[in-house]
Amino acid sequence: MKHTTITLGALAALSLAAIAPQAMAQSVPAAEKMKKKAAPAKPAAKEELDATTADFEKFRAVLEDTNPAELFELKGEQLWKTKRGPKNASLEQCDLGLGPGVVKGAYVKMPRYFADVDQVMDAERRIVHCMVTLQGFKAEDIAKKPFSGGNYTPDPVSLVTYVAAHSKGMKIAVPQKHPKEREAFELGREVFNYRAGPYDFSCATCHGEDGKRIRTQNLPNLASKKGAIAATQGWPGYRMTGGVMHTIQWRMNDCFRQQRFPEPGYVSDTITTLLTYMGVNANGHVYKGPGIKR
Numbered sequence: 001m002k003h004t005t006i007t008l009g010a011l012a013a014l015s016l017a018a019i020a021p022q023a024m025a026q027s028v029p030a031a032e033k034m035k036k037k038a039a040p041a042k043p044a045a046k047e048e049l050d051a052t053t054a055d056f057e058k059f060r061a062v063l064e065d066t067n068p069a070e071l072f073e074l075k076g077e078q079l080w081k082t083k084r085g086p087k088n089a090s091l092e093q094c095d096l097g098l099g100p101g102v103v104k105g106a107y108v109k110m111p112r113y114f115a116d117v118d119q120v121m122d123a124e125r126r127i128v129h130c131m132v133t134l135q136g137f138k139a140e141d142i143a144k145k146p147f148s149g150g151n152y153t154p155d156p157v158s159l160v161t162y163v164a165a166h167s168k169g170m171k172i173a174v175p176q177k178h179p180k181e182r183e184a185f186e187l188g189r190e191v192f193n194y195r196a197g198p199y200d201f202s203c204a205t206c207h208g209e210d211g212k213r214i215r216t217q218n219l220p221n222l223a224s225k226k227g228a229i230a231a232t233q234g235w236p237g238y239r240m241t242g243g244v245m246h247t248i249q250w251r252m253n254d255c256f257r258q259q260r261f262p263e264p265g266y267v268s269d270t271i272t273t274l275l276t277y278m279g280v281n282a283n284g285h286v287y288k289g290p291g292i293k294r
């Protein structure tokens with residue numbers, strides 16, 4: 001399956017072309033408001049926000065033993081082992097980097113370079129690739145509705161949850177041996193810091209330093225090890241507010257949407273490079289997902 005690379009220059013061009021001058025002018029006050037929301041909390045309010053966060057973490061800890069994500073894990077296992085698609089094949093020969101069919105420990109070692117496609121792939125991207133090559137599904141059909149909503153859960157979401165669950169308790173070890181893995185990391189760093197769009201935002205605007213929040217939500221510093229592990233170990237995650245399961249692909253795409261950037265294509269190079277950057281920053285920490293989100 002071929003994927004179109006989204007370069008930083010192209011991303012900038014798309015951003016500017018998609019925004020009318022008057023819209024950019026109107027967005028300045030809104031941008032200032034959003035920047036204020038993402039600013040470090042004042043000392044007086046910080047104690048109250050910390051208490052709110054602590055209460056939520058206690059509530060989440062109680063739910064960990066009965067995490068609804070387990071239901072999606074079971075569904076993913078069924079999808080992995082069942083013969084489906086035009087080729088009537090299972091995914092048991094899908095190579096996630098540790099050999100055909102090996103699931104245990106694979107999630108914490110992705111994104112990684114795959115020689116058969118000569119490119120770096122994250123877990124969801126690789127699973128979709130296997131669905132296309134082994135089972136005969138069409139990539140464009142999978143990409144039509146790739147994210148969960150309401151009572152709908154795309155098959156890749158359940159499959160990623162199943163694969164991720166088999167790395168729980170293992171240390172994140174995103175490789176950097178191959179030149180293309182190192183290139184993906186550097187491109188991910190550039191994308192993370194790249195500013196554009198009507199708000200002149202980048203990922204780093206909200207996630208480039210410690211102590212930032214939006215309302216009661218902590219914004220982890222993804223450039224640090226502590227922040228990177230906080231952001232990666234809970235995905236895929238069951239979102240309590242919507243009662244749906246999401247993967248980190250959804251989280252990344254939604255961040256682009258909130259920045260008013262053109263959203264990258266599903267399982268695109270742009271997202272893979274960002275996940276490589278975050279994963280390498282989190283290397284050495286124990287993965288605790290699938291998790292529970294607000």
